[in-house]
Amino acid sequence: MERTFPEAAPSIAPVAAALADPSRAVMCTALMDGRAWTPGELATLCGIARSTATEHLHRLAEAGITVDVRQGKHRYVTLAGDQIAELLERLAAVSGHTLPTAPSLSASDRTRRFREGRTCYKHLAGRLGLHLTDALRSHGHLDEDWRLTGAGTAWAARHRLDLSEHRGKPCLDTTERRPHLAGPLGVSLCAALFAQRWISRIGDGRAVRLTPDGRGNLRDLLQLA
Amino acid sequence: MERTFPEAAPSIAPVAAALADPSRAVMCTALMDGRAWTPGELATLCGIARSTATEHLHRLAEAGITVDVRQGKHRYVTLAGDQIAELLERLAAVSGHTLPTAPSLSASDRTRRFREGRTCYKHLAGRLGLHLTDALRSHGHLDEDWRLTGAGTAWAARHRLDLSEHRGKPCLDTTERRPHLAGPLGVSLCAALFAQRWISRIGDGRAVRLTPDGRGNLRDLLQLA
């Protein structure tokens, strides 16, 4: 065949191709929780043979999308870095069928809605992440440029939340399709909430819930019923 | 075959697949200049038959990556929006082999280097875009958050540059691999420079050069020889 492209810079095609397969896409989506998965787990998740999963992981690693750590008889796979996570976010944003974005909630069912939370590459996402972001913003703890304000710093200190980072970035949520807090501040906040046990994981997935303790302490901020 | 994935959200695979083919990747890279291309031009660029190009464009349009306008016997294709352009930028950033970034230039050959400029989805890129960004920053016209400062506003007014937008965003250059000014401010600045005829296009491509007039007026800012 032999077609040569006009000195076509480092083409985007190889990386895109690595993400173009449904099985690999599911794997990457799973890896977005920032945790390490084994080939076997990913095979089960995708409903394919282990051997096939191995091949896919080979390809993802070659494209620089994943990295892995070997430990005993296990191999742990993770995304190669924030850069990759951001790429996947963009891709998801473009891929998503434009879902109608829920406008405003009645204060009553707000509590119930908060149960649906999850992590997205080490920061909070889902409704929990989204509404926490909104709440911080409306209380003046987060400014327009995704930075913690003076009031926000005071609030964190008052609650013994160790926020080493004050600068955040927006992240577009895959399902909610609205930006929520990410970046260093987002990661820092998520870690602090885990440390205080105000949130905890449900099972093995990305799902996260507010603990009773967290609910009590965040009641004012989130205006829960 | 019939594999069904675990209610796998709107998958990223279809969009990735649309970008996974070398020919389509070249097309998208070309479209990054923000201008309209015809199927014929793109076919020639990729070195494929017109019929094949038509098929590719079909697929890109289906994936929501391109949109087209019909006019007479021509069909003009463009990227579907900023969201797509940003996705492509990310993809290019991940794909790119990490080129060493030229550190500092001797003031003498700076002038020559400025010739290499181009547009990147309606803002300036290439060395010209990069150094213009650096110059604005070092003169205090652009702050850390990619916003025009007071000094920057004054500078623009002094030069009759109509900058309606003051908020910018970083954009990672495909070849230079360093962020340069994009976002509303970047687009606005690029338009203003064209309006003043301080920059102009070279031929049909994305290439842009500083005009003699532009060179004179920007001499101080850019510290040209």
Added chain:
DNA sequence: CGGATGGTTCGGTGGCCGCCGAACCGTTCG
């Protein structure tokens, strides 16, 4: 009108690649 030009449609062909199962390797554990 009739030729030229740009774009599209339609078979047909060849190669790539996702998939599997079987065999194999390495680690862990009884």
Added chain:
DNA sequence: CGAACGGTTCGGCGGCCACCGAACCATCCG
């Protein structure tokens, strides 16, 4: 040691799709 288990390699199969050329349609122009 031998069984169990996770992971990998390998051969083979089947479907998808990028590609082309030829025929066709539409617009523009002499």
